[in-house]
Structure formats: C-alpha cells, structure tokens
Amino acid sequence: MTSQPKRLPTLPEELATFHAARSSLYRLVFELLRMPPRPSVFDAAKRTLDELSGAHPAVERLRQAIGGFDEQAASRDYGQLFAAPLPKVAMRCKWPNCGVRDAAFSAADTLAGGERVSELHVLAVLAQRAAGAFEEERLLEAAAFSDVQAKLLSFHAGACLADLAKELKAAQTPLYAGIGAALAVLVDEDLQQLGYSGDERCPPRST
Numbered sequence: 001m002t003s004q005p006k007r008l009p010t011l012p013e014e015l016a017t018f019h020a021a022r023s024s025l026y027r028l029v030f031e032l033l034r035m036p037p038r039p040s041v042f043d044a045a046k047r048t049l050d051e052l053s054g055a056h057p058a059v060e061r062l063r064q065a066i067g068g069f070d071e072q073a074a075s076r077d078y079g080q081l082f083a084a085p086l087p088k089v090a091m092r093c094k095w096p097n098c099g100v101r102d103a104a105f106s107a108a109d110t111l112a113g114g115e116r117v118s119e120l121h122v123l124a125v126l127a128q129r130a131a132g133a134f135e136e137e138r139l140l141e142a143a144a145f146s147d148v149q150a151k152l153l154s155f156h157a158g159a160c161l162a163d164l165a166k167e168l169k170a171a172q173t174p175l176y177a178g179i180g181a182a183l184a185v186l187v188d189e190d191l192q193q194l195g196y197s198g199d200e201r202c203p204p205r206s207t
C-alpha cells in the first residue's frame with residue numbers, strides 16, 4: 001500500500017489559516033444539517049461566512065445556499081428530507097464500523113456516533129486542533145491532527161460525505177441542494193489538498 005500526500009502547503013501560519021477555515025466550514029455544514037433550522041443558526045452562519053470571505057472555494061457556495069433563508073420552507077424541506085417516514089436522505093453512516101473512522105473520533109475525544117453528520121463534527125474539531133497547533137508551531141502535534149483527518153477523508157469520509165452531498169443535491173430543495181453543493185466542494189478540495197492514495201478504504205468506492 002502507498003500513502004503519499006499529493007501536495008502540502010508549507011508555512012505554519014498558512015496551514016493554520018487553511019485548517020481554521022476548513023474547521024469553520026465543517027462546523028457550519030454540521031450545524032445546518034444536524035437539526036431543523038433555526039434563524040439564529042442561519043444568522044450566525046452568515047456572519048461566519050462574511051468573516052471567511054475569499055478563504056475557501058466553498059464559502060461562496062454556502063453563502064448562496066443560505067442567502068434566501070426562509071424558516072418555514074427550510075423546516076418543511078428538512079422534515080421531508082430527514083424526518084419523513086421514508087426520508088430522502090439517510091442520516092446513518094453506511095459503514096460505521098471502520099478503523100479510520102474510529103481513530104478520528106478518538107483523536108477528537110468524541111464518542112463515535114453512527115450518523116454521517118457526526119463526521120462533519122469530527123472534521124471540524126480536528127481541523128480546529130490542527131489550526132491551533134500550527135499557529136503555536138507545535139508542528140508534530142499539528143501534523144498528527146492533519147494526518148488523522150487526511151486518513152478519515154481518504155479512506156472513509158471522502159466517499160461517505162460525497163454521497164451525502166450527492167443525496168442533498170438530488171433532493172432538489174434550493175437550500176439543501178445548495179448546502180450539498182458546498183459540501184461537495186469542501187470535501188473535493190480537502191481530498192486534493194490532504195488526500196492520500198491507498199487501498200484501505202472502508203466503504204467501496206462510489207461510482
């Protein structure tokens with residue numbers, strides 16, 4: 001098996017900024033998907049996106065998605081997508097028994113949850129820790145937090161969250177399709193920046 005990073009940014013402060021932006025974006029998508037939307041969540045998301053302007057290709061996508069927020073429509077759409085007797089978007093991870101997934105939850109000091117959105121939370125926590133470590137130039141620790149995310153993304157969450165993004169886009173509600181599009185960009189960019197090649201992935205490759 002080969003495990004080679006495709007390319008690595010260099011300066012600690014650049015890496016700190018990179019991981020901090022990723023952390024904020026994963027946290028936002030997690031907050032927007034984990035429960036029916038509340039105006040306070042959207043207001044906070046808009047403020048965060050303003051602060052992140054230009055920091056990541058997913059920022060504009062997410063800003064567009066939540067720009068026309070309508071609480072009533074969002075609640076209705078959330079119910080249809082996630083809570084109906086036959087939800088269009090499954091909450092559960094299809095491959096929860098996966099070593100790299102367990103390792104990432106453990107590194108984030110988080111109990112392993114079976115829901116796909118919990119992977120967003122874990123990535124947000126690990127990216128925040130990587131950012132803090134790079135900022136303070138604790139480079140070995142930063143590299144470890146970066147590595148566990150790279151493995152989670154490369155061998156599990158890259159496929160799992162890309163599927164989630166695809167299902168959100170297919171559901172054709174403007175808000176959640178937009179969040180799905182932003183998530184797809186976020187994961188794709190991460191796989192390019194942090195991804196490993198290798199054959200140890202838990203889920204089968206999505207086609």
Ligand SMILES: [Zn+2]
Pocket residue numbers: 093094095096116119156157160161
């Ligand atoms: Zn998963």
